[in-house]
Amino acid sequence: MKTNEEIYPGIKAYKESIKTYNIQRAFTQIESLLSEANSRLTSLEPWKKTGKEKGDILLQGLPYIYLATLLLFPFIPEATEKVMKAMGIHPDTTLDTPMNINLNTISKPDILFEKK
Numbered sequence: 001m002k003t004n005e006e007i008y009p010g011i012k013a014y015k016e017s018i019k020t021y022n023i024q025r026a027f028t029q030i031e032s033l034l035s036e037a038n039s040r041l042t043s044l045e046p047w048k049k050t051g052k053e054k055g056d057i058l059l060q061g062l063p064y065i066y067l068a069t070l071l072l073f074p075f076i077p078e079a080t081e082k083v084m085k086a087m088g089i090h091p092d093t094t095l096d097t098p099m100n101i102n103l104n105t106i107s108k109p110d111i112l113f114e115k116k
Helices: 011-019 023-044 051-072 077-087
Strands: none
Touching: 011 023, 011 051, 023 051, 051 077
16 A cells, blocks of 8 residues: 555655645645646546446545545644544544545545535
């Protein structure tokens, strides 16, 4: 299994940004990860697939959701905790923790942001 840094090499720059309180650079790394995920899914077009092929493509997006959740945690902890709970990610998980998600326990998350 790949390490988180092999999945997304920008983690090192993100960690350094957090240590030095360079929030703009940290968000640049988050944006880069999400852009990569979007490009990948756009090119693979899972909405045009069915069955196992569609499932396999969607599974490829799971590491991106996992990492984006961890990267966003310092900034929106309440929302990311809901995603972590739905994905079965332990609350003590860090960017150094290998992804370990049981697909059979993923559930629909609570509403992330309430409309007011």
